[in-house]
Amino acid sequence: MSWLNDLFADGEDQAPNSESVQASPAAADPVQAPTEPTGSIHSGGGFCETLHGGDLPPWERGQNGASADIEGMRGGLQTGLAVLAKNYRGRELELIARLQTALDTNDLGLPPFPDTVIKLRGLLDSDRVDSAEISKLVRTDPGLAEEVWRVASSAAMGGQRPKTLQQAVGRLGHQQLWKVAMFVALDEALFQVTSFEEEVLFLRGHGTHVADLAEWMAPNRLKGQAWMGGLLHDSGKLLICRMASEVGVPNNAPVLATLMDHCHSGLGGLVANSWNMPQAASAIAFHHGEEDPVGRLIHRADIASHGAGAALQGLDDVRAQAALAAQEGGTFSTSALMDKAIQLAEKDRQAA
Ligand SMILES: [Fe+2]
Ligand SMILES: [Fe+2]
Structure with a gap:
């Protein structure tokens, strides 16, 4: 899953090393x-x-x-x-x-892992990422589209409702979009157990x-x-x-x-x-x-x-x-x- 490494490689919040912090x-x-x-x-x-x-x-x-x-x-x-x-x-x-x-x-x-998320992985991993294609894919999954809207409109993202789904996708960025997609997928596949x-x-x-x-x-x-x-x-x-x-x-x-x-x-x-x-x-x-x-x-x-x-x-x-x-x-x-x-x-x- 080298794509995962690329997707997350720009993390700015890196752990300090032990030289700088005492036990x-x-x-x-x-x-x-x-x-x-x-x-x-x-x-x-x-x-x-x-x-x-x-x-x-x-x-x-x-x-x-x-x-x-x-x-x-x-x-x-x-x-x-x-x-x-x-x-x-x-x-x-x-x-x-x-x-x-x-x-x-x-x-x-x-249940099988949602097809949309597997396809999203492929798009994010491709050499030329097309944001229009990503938002088109997100639109095919109502649960994912709804969550992308919700997160993109949240106070943490500035609190302004995006005008289009493509704008919402762009506001999240690839890393956040992937995390949102994973949560939606797991909420459906794993995080629902009666009793x-x-x-x-x-x-x-x-x-x-x-x-x-x-x-x-x-x-x-x-x-x-x-x-x-x-x-x-x-x-x-x-x-x-x-x-x-x-x-x-x-x-x-x-x-x-x-x-x-x-x-x-x-x-x-x-x-x-x-x-x-x-x-x-x-x-x-x-x-x-x-x-x-x-x-x-x-x-x-x-x-x-x-x-x-x-x-x-x-x-x-x-x-x-x-x-x-x-x-x-x-x-x-x-x-x-x-x-x-x-x-x-x-x-x-x-x-x-
Ligand atoms: Fe454990
Ligand atoms: Fe644990």
Whole structure:
């Protein structure tokens, strides 16, 4: 997806390097501060019970099912699910069987990625981008056209209603247009799950926050992939919610947190692969580890996002800070990342 790199290469807001920023005192001495609770704390301030499980912090839960190739991911997930199946019965066992069937048949039950967005990608990636052709394409998708109008008319864009759709498209610019198109596509394909509205809202907000943070951290050549991978990094959790909804497992069933802990990285990789996004698939599958360069950025953004969620609720983010400090490779500091995470989360909160 080299087009993603080009599309995002003009990002002006680059992360500072570690020479210019000192590590925070909390990271240096984590024992002195009280810890934040475990579980999934929304960077915008919410707390999601279904996604909360165990004593480990969220960024240490879910590294299973990752592999360098798709078949390896599928095999790893199948092995893990076969073990889990022995511990459940009834609807919870049905959910595990539903996942096993999806892996066996290579059919996750997701709608195809919208054709308009795939075509838009092609237009934005072409050597000679034609704005009239782009607006003609946008016009064919009423949901996308409506959202482009809405964003182009928003206060953040000056508050003036554009005269034509082509003017609205031009006002957004290619990068913003792509982001709007992705949100519209995902709202239709992934972010609608009956009886799991709270979880979906949480995961959408968390994905957006991690995407923006990972993009900010990434070097220009990886910004597009970092944003895309960040947005979809927990899509495996959404897939689990979706299948649970289909088989009638309620959102407070204990099996959900277990499945999310065991499977969501690999499942997310398969979601991206099923939509023909191979590089995002690898980054998502490895977003709880260091193996993939983009996955590593997403991993740090994920930790910082959970830490910012705790900090904004007046809780100590000492565990997140310690985890970030332990992973620093000299590119940027823990305090710079946490500051940015809190700043973006506050912006999201005001926009909500
Ligand atoms: Fe995750
Ligand atoms: Fe996450």
